[in-house]
Structures are given as C-alpha cells and as structure tokens.
Amino acid sequence: MDDKRARFEAQVLPHLDAAYRFARWLCRSSLEADDVVQDAFLRAYRGFETLRGGDVKAWLFTIVRNCHATAVQQHKRRATVPLPEEGDQAMQSVLASGPGPEGASVAADDQRTLERLMAALPAEQREALLLRELEEMSYREIATVTQVPIGTVMSRLARARAALRGEWQRQVAGESRAVR
C-alpha cells in the first residue's frame, strides 16, 4: 500500500498544478476548483490500480472533468432557482478577483480581456482550445479527456480559433473607428 502511495505521488501528484489550472477554467470560483481537484485526486487514488501505463495526465484530466460534471449536477439539484447555463458567467468570478478595484475605466477594458472572449465561447470549444494552447495536449489526448472523436476535437479547435480571431478583428476595427 505504501508502494501505491509512493507511485501515486511520483506519477500523479506532479500534475497537480496542471489539474488545478484546468479546474480553475472549468469552475466558477477558486473555492469550487479546490473542491473539484481534491475530489479528483481522491478518486484518482482509489482508481490508481486501473491505470496501466497509460497517459497519466489525460487520465487525471478526465477525472477532474467528471468531478466537475458531478459537482455541477449536485448544485443543480440543490438549487431552488435554476442556475444559468455554464459558460457565459463562468469567468465572472475570475474577472472580479483579477484586475482589482481600479474603477469603471478598467471595467470597460474588461470587455476586451481575453478571459471575457474565452468565456463567450461555447464550453466545449473553450475546453478544447485550453487543452491545446495552455496544456499543449495532442489531439488524441484532448479526445481522451473530452471523450469525443478526434475529428470533433479538430472542428471545435477550428471554430474556437476562428471565433477569437473574428473578435480580435472586430476590436481592431472598432478601435480605429473610435480614433477617427
């Protein structure tokens, strides 16, 4: 058993930072991310024997993702008022805790922050983009984590990138009009 703990600490625990980064994007608050990640590591530890030399990081991320889905389900069941659909408001708390109380001029800038744009993406596109650009996962790994075929990963990535590109172009166009 000590051996299992030692192997787990050597193989899985080093991916804690990455798992937390991922959870932080999935969850509405850092508190929720803490809970999801802790739950995920406990589940990973319990299921560690089922991992036979596979891709540790993708395996762990799959568990984080499932834990998040479970947490969302539980929240929905408990809530008397239905929660808004995931996505649009997911990054609100990050923005609130991010730039600080600089005032209304910053609030206008918030409209343009990358977080805002990311939050506007459909959840499955945002997820694919984050796993590729931030976690640098391969298509196969992203397909494993998000449990869709590789072709779906490719089209989600393409759409997410095109959407961001379009937003940025619109911003640039808007700014040049405002200057004139």
Place this chain on the structure above:
Amino acid sequence: MPCAEALRVQAYFDGELDALGALEVERHSEHCPECRALLEQLGQTRERLRGELEFAAAPAHLRASIARALDAEDAGTADAGAVAGLQRPRAPARVSARARTRPFWLGALSGLGGALAAGLLLFLLVPARPGAILDELVGAHVRSLMPEHLTDVVSTDRHTVKPWFAGHADVSPVVVDFTAQGYRLVGGRADYFDRQRVAALVYQHGAHMINVFTWVAGRRALPELATRSGYHIACWQLGNLQNCAVSDTGWDELQGLVRLLRAAGEGEAPPG
C-alpha cells in the same frame, strides 16, 4: 468559403501530421493563398493566447488537504484490509508469505536454460539502463518543480549561467535564451545522477517548465523520444555530450526547443 484543406492545415500547425502529410500541406499552401493566410492567423492566435492566458499554480493549502485526504484513505483501507480481501474473490488469499516475497518471474526463469538466464541477468545488471535513466530524468524534473528547487542560478543572461556551470557541473552545456521564440531561459541548476554532476538548464514555455539536462554520454544510447508518467523526454547527443529535455509541454513544443538548442550547439561546437 474556407478551403477544404483547412482542417489538415490546422493539424499541420498543431504538429499532428507525419512527415509525408506535412510535406503535402506545405506544397498545398504554396499554391493556396487562403491556407497560407490561415497558417499565419493560427500563428498569431497562438502567440496572443499563450502570451495573455492567465494561469495559477495550485495553492499550498490544496496540496496539503490532498495529502490529508490520501492519508485518511490509506488509514481507511488499512482497517478495511481484511474485508477488502474477502470482497475480492480473485485475490490469492491462500498464498503463503514466503511464496509471495519470491518475484514471480523467478519461477519462470528457473525453467530456462542456464546460459540464457545468465545472459539475461548480465543484461539486467549492466548499470544505467536507458529506462532507469529516463526515470531519473523525470524524477529530477519533478523534484525541480518543488518550491525553491528550480534553479541554483537565476538569470536570463547566458553570460551569467554558462560560467556558473564551470564550478558546479562536469560539463559545459549550450546556454542560449530563446525568449523571442517562446522559450524563456529561467536559470540553471546542478543535479547528480548516473554518477555525474549533471548540468540542468531551466526554460519556461507558457505554463510549462522545461529542464534540459546535459552530461557526458554513456555507452548506452537513449531513445530519441520517450514518455514517462505523462512527461515527454527528448534526447540528443552533441559530440560527447548527452542532452535530454524533459517537460509536460506538447511534443511539438518540446521539439521546438530541441531544434533551437541543436542548431545553437552545432554553431558553437568546435570543428571536428
């Protein structure tokens, strides 16, 4: 209308195509202005995303509470050990303790010819098997990520880092900062394995740290590419020096740094 090749161009950009596929996409984009533009846009999007995306390391209290949760889990299973044994009908409950301590392969081995067994043992006893070295590399990389362990000399200036190694490692690695290409030189560190003082260079790429280890090459060649515990390892030799880059970056991203270091090393190496 986007070109029908757009998804393949994206796959090329993400380093997902084999050499043949990559060549086809390169040929195609020579004649397709749309795909050329797409490649450029993909590059810009990536640069901006990786430059601006914010990320945080796991807080210390989370690390601690996970450790506590695992402790509790260990304690729980120890108490329930006997029960767990009963619940699993396939567990070899009647195997004696003496038999269990015998490695399972010993029985199989005794059946083989003596010469073969001796040869196999000799093979196993040769020190520093590639697998063992790869495990050590990943271990050294993971240790380096612990707080305060990353670097002994913090500097993005190669003229500070390179001389530092002269007194702290048995080799003098290639030291170049590639911030412009997305690989920021964070500093250097000395490690000890394979009975040598090994030089470790630390680069940051987005959210990922990359350790580049350099030591005097042994007789046994290391695989060019390997993955251990979710970490990618890329190995290459330059003269008599063995280099290995270890990280949880993507393959393409890790090999990007390897290409830069190889080119820099070949430029630096004395002729002959």
